[in-house]
Amino acid sequence: MATKKSKASNKSKKAESTKSKAAAKSAAKTELAAPKTNKVDSKSTKKSCLSGFFAKKYEGKEGILTVFKDHKFYGALLGEIIGTMLLALLLFSVSLMGVASIATYAFALIAILIAIYAFSGACLNPIITAGMMASRRMSVIRGVMYILAEVLGAWFGWLIFNAFHLAGGETAYEIPTMTAIGENQFWLFAMVELFGAVIIGFFAARAVQYKRSVFTFAATIAGGIVLAVLLGYVISAAFLGLSSNFAMNPAVAVMLQIFPTAGESFGEIFGGICQALSAFALIPMLGGIVGFYLSDFTSKLSGE
Numbered sequence: 172m173a174t175k176k177s178k179a180s181n182k183s184k185k186a187e188s189t190k191s192k193a194a195a196k197s198a199a200k201t202e203l204a205a206p207k208t209n210k211v212d213s214k215s216t217k218k219s220c221l222s223g224f225f226a227k228k229y230e231g232k233e234g235i236l237t238v239f240k241d242h243k244f245y246g247a248l249l250g251e252i253i254g255t256m257l258l259a260l261l262l263f264s265v266s267l268m269g270v271a272s273i274a275t276y277a278f279a280l281i282a283i284l285i286a287i288y289a290f291s292g293a294c295l296n297p298i299i300t301a302g303m304m305a306s307r308r309m310s311v312i313r314g315v316m317y318i319l320a321e322v323l324g325a326w327f328g329w330l331i332f333n334a335f336h337l338a339g340g341e342t343a344y345e346i347p348t349m350t351a352i353g354e355n356q357f358w359l360f361a362m363v364e365l366f367g368a369v370i371i372g373f374f375a376a377r378a379v380q381y382k383r384s385v386f387t388f389a390a391t392i393a394g395g396i397v398l399a400v401l402l403g404y405v406i407s408a409a410f411l412g413l414s415s416n417f418a419m420n421p422a423v424a425v426m427l428q429i430f431p432t433a434g435e436s437f438g439e440i441f442g443g444i445c446q447a448l449s450a451f452a453l454i455p456m457l458g459g460i461v462g463f464y465l466s467d468f469t470s471k472l473s474g475e
Contacts (some may be wrong), residue, residue: 224471225307233310244313250290251317252324257283259328259423267344277397284389292382293389296396296419297321299457302372302463308379318422325422344378352446359411361450366406367399367419367456372462374398380475421452 238244262284265276287293294300298317336344352360374395381387396419398465403417418424424447 189453191436201285223382224467228306228308229400233313235312238310238312238316239438244316247291247313248316248320250287251294251320252327254283254287254291254293254295255321255324256331257326257427258420259325260332262418262420262423263332265329273397273401277393280396281386281389285385285394288385288388291317295321296371297452297460298368298371298419298455298459299375299392300459302375302459305460306376306463306467308463321422325420325426328423329426351443352450356413357446358451359407359413361405361454361470363403363411363413363417364419364451364455365458367403367417368458369462369465370399370402371395371419372459373466374462375459376463376466377429380470418451419455421455424451425456 258280260278261279265272279427284293284295287295294303294317300309300314300317300321303309304311309317371392375392378388378395380390381391399419400417407413407417418427
């Protein structure tokens with residue numbers, strides 16, 4: 172009986188040693204296979220560095236049936252109207268004072284952006300709003316309503332400024348207007364606006380990354396706008412011989428250039444409006460989209 176028990180115990184010990192050897196072999200195989208899987212993962216990561224480039228970047232779902240039910244949306248629209256009105260008044264005032272007031276313009280622009288930021292994010296410019304929509308940082312319905320609010324705000328600013336101008340009578344300065352596009356000058360105006368809009372779009376896209384600090388957000392956007400306006404003024408006046416104060420804001424340009432269009436016939440007036448709308452509104456908004464995509468593409472490549 173003792174012999175049988177010893178034989179049984181020996182068999183169980185052999186079985187346990189066999190199982191331990193099999194477990195050790197499987198563990199060794201797993202360790203050898205691990206680096207291979209890591210290599211595959213690294214390759215897939217390199218291939219997908221631009222994944223999610225066109226993904227939605229705003230929270231929640233917004234549509235025509237839902238966005239108008241939120242009272243915060245109306246507060247955002249009112250903020251865009253007030254902010255763009257103040258920005259239009261600032262641009263009209265700077266156009267009378269000249270480029271020497273560029274520092275004053277920058278500080279005032281930062282103050283406006285900080286004051287309106289909590290309401291709507293302080294786009295205040297269809298160039299920025301178009302870039303936000305195209306890069307999917309904002310829904311289409313919100314972006315369209317923002318642009319309408321910005322045009323309405325610029326119109327209110329124009330009414331206030333013009334009212335004081337009329338009250339001044341003969342002693343008042345001439346109301347600021349943008350120079351009409353002459354023959355064979357369309358693409359010159361359009362390229363200056365496009366170049367400035369790309370700069371504004373790029374700076375605005377970078378500013379969104381710093382939105383935790385409102386001052387940094389406002390200073391980044393204001394710096395981009397000031398740079399674009401200053402370059403537009405210098406390039407147009409010094410190199411291209413164009414006497415025009417570039418607003419770099421389609422909502423304000425509608426008041427300064429498109430509405431004052433005049434002509435001897437309806438066809439001439441309509442042609443002037445379409446030309447001004449293309450050069451000072453549509454092409455700058457396209458430039459804003461390019462600036463946002465340029466910022467996002469650079470961020471993806473750098474692994475930010």
